[in-house]
Amino acid sequence: MDALDLARWQFGVTTVYHFLFVPLTIGLGVFVAGLQTAWHRTGKDHYLTLTKFFGKLFLINFAMGVVTGIVQEFQFGMNWSEYSTFVGDVFGAPLALEALLAFFLESTFLGLWIFGWDRLPKRIHLAAIWAAVIGSNLSAYFILAANAWMKHPVGYEVVGGRARMNDLWAVLTNSTALAQIPHVVAASFVVAGGFVLAVSGYRILRERGVGLTGRRVPATAETGGEATVPLRRRTDMWRTSLRGALVMTALAGVVVAGTGDLSGQLLREQQPMKLAAAEGLTRDTEGAGFSIVPGVEVPGLLSLLAAHDPGATVQGVDDIQRRYAEQFGPADYTPNLPVVFWSFRVMIGFGMATVGLSVLGLWLTRKRRGRAGRRSGSAVTPVPSWFARACVLALPLPTAAIIAGWLLSEIGRQPWTVQGELLTAASVSPGVGLTEVAISLTVFTVLYGLLALAEAVLLVRHVKAGPELPPAPRDPALAAADPDAARLTPTLMY
């Protein structure tokens, strides 16, 4: 165990941890902005209640994304000074642009949104949340463009032992980035969709007085409004957020699958080792098969996925290792095979399960037409309790999938920090000792663990407590005419 190993562990721990929160921020922000837009356009009370309820969950989570992001920016210089010096010219540019164009927008307008409920005109206040959300998504663009450059370096030349950028446009429109950015952003929408599904499912069960296991639990009345707002209206509200999340998850799922396919094809050309490791393919193979799990193989499927041709050749780990050793000199160019192999399967399996759940939900809650609708007296299908329960239980799936995707992407890149240019072993800070990294790794791990626990407790507590409902049932038409409705629930204040 030396400083390099610990620095890698620290980067892994802090990055995975950062990435627990960021996708939720990206997706949930858009969802909250959508809810507020719906309220702005329709004036219906329940949209405002939902905006504030999910807005609060969004803010609890947002804090963690911000503070763990600072670690990332400092860490490149602290632990990976050789890497930073080598790549700063190219890699630093998107990071600087991210701060200037995205973070300022995000944090400034989020401050305006949190504190501006009573102080800004409604239209401007709505624009503030959208500006913040655009900032979050822009930041994803820049950081992923920087990350894509590590896997497929473009727009540079190496002069005097350092990468020198000669085409910023090439860096920002890197083919790897253009496949990876929509893939990760759409996956973030799936994560947020899964989160809203779980929360809405839980609330539906709770309003019906049913527990997760199906046993009756006493209906709660922590909030004043619950007694006065009829059950039907409360469950309808959660049905609205559930349906919104179903649509978001299903649509994003299509984008994730399409761009994932694109990424797979790029891997074949740009990072053959990662593709081979993901399948555990040892030899160059024509018409390579795909193991669903070890032992269950679909012939030709890997070639079909990677090249859209079931007979195409896919390179194997051992043969790539031999070619790399000839090209770059003798060394081990093989990443950790079991980790890459299994993360690939967890990513696809859990991701598809989440999207499948959302498609099933859309069908279950579809509008009833014709006789069935007339018989039940309403076009609105109630959400079955078993489905609400499934949504709660599915909560970890999309997050596990997106984390597995990162492990595949980044561990599959090893032993390179910059594919074909710089090895991880040559990237670490030479002057930083084992003790220093051991201290920071330990403190970050412990601190992050405690904060994760605190965030989980805060989120669960706010979901359990439910939203602050208006004190009395309000006629929607009346509510629209009353601008003071916004002041009833100042839950977003400090």
Place this chain on the structure above:
Amino acid sequence: MTTFWFIVIAFLWTGYFVLEGFDFGVGALMPLLSRSDAERRQVIGTIGPVWDGNEVWVITAVGAMFAAFPAWYSGLLSGFYLPMFLIVVGLIVRGVGLEWRGKVRSGRERALCDAGIVTGSVLTAFLWGAVFGNLLYGSAFATVLGGVLSLSVAILHGAVFVALKTTGPVRARARRAALFTSAAAVPAGIVALPAVPGSAMDVPSWSASPWLWACALLAMAALAAGVTLVWRRREGWAFTATALSIALTTAALFGALWPAPLPGLTLAEAASAPYTMTMLTWIGLIALPGVLAYQGWTYWVFRKRLTVDSAAH
């Protein structure tokens, strides 16, 4: 181009120290300025809408160093490994404390958030000064003196800000806290500030620079003026003076770091390719006015003084 980007980075650090300076001060003073939970919310409310935006200045400054002077960025951060690590930890506990204190349930949990805010603010404000003090002189005395200067000036700056943004007992307490802090900030400034241009003496190009001396001396004058103006209850002008003092101190500091921002490393050696700098310049020139405009607008939206009642929800 190298010099231009050095000035841009100095400007970003200046923005950071001036803006986050009062955030740190408000965070550090929060328990001393309030006697009740409502007053505590009043104090925190002065920075609530803006602190996160202020913090982006350091992210931009460090990002710009990474892009424009990679070797400076990596040398500074890996060279000051443990202080930088503690700064990040300070920013983390402070950030979650600020975001979560309104969302926790019990008084004990809120006290924990407040402890995070105070610890994080004090630690970070001290360490930035310590890092730069150490960079200039390398001695333990300079390190501690730099830390004391940055921490005490931040607290003074924050106290003046609270006095400017609040009414009632909190305002009166903030004024007293500002006067009290000046007992540490002014002597620290008198010892430390003239030493800043002095540290550049071994670099010939700056040895006789009147600009550096002017910045350091004017920073001292602005600090003294700030204290006097607090005494005379001119809070708006006092805040302008402390802000100016921090800006001039940062200018003197970066002047002393030119043209060798780290021992044995010149800016020319650390610099990125001219192409990179040109591209960043164009994007920066287009984007920065917009950023300044909407951040300024935020301060305009929240320009009113906070009363205990207005901060109550």
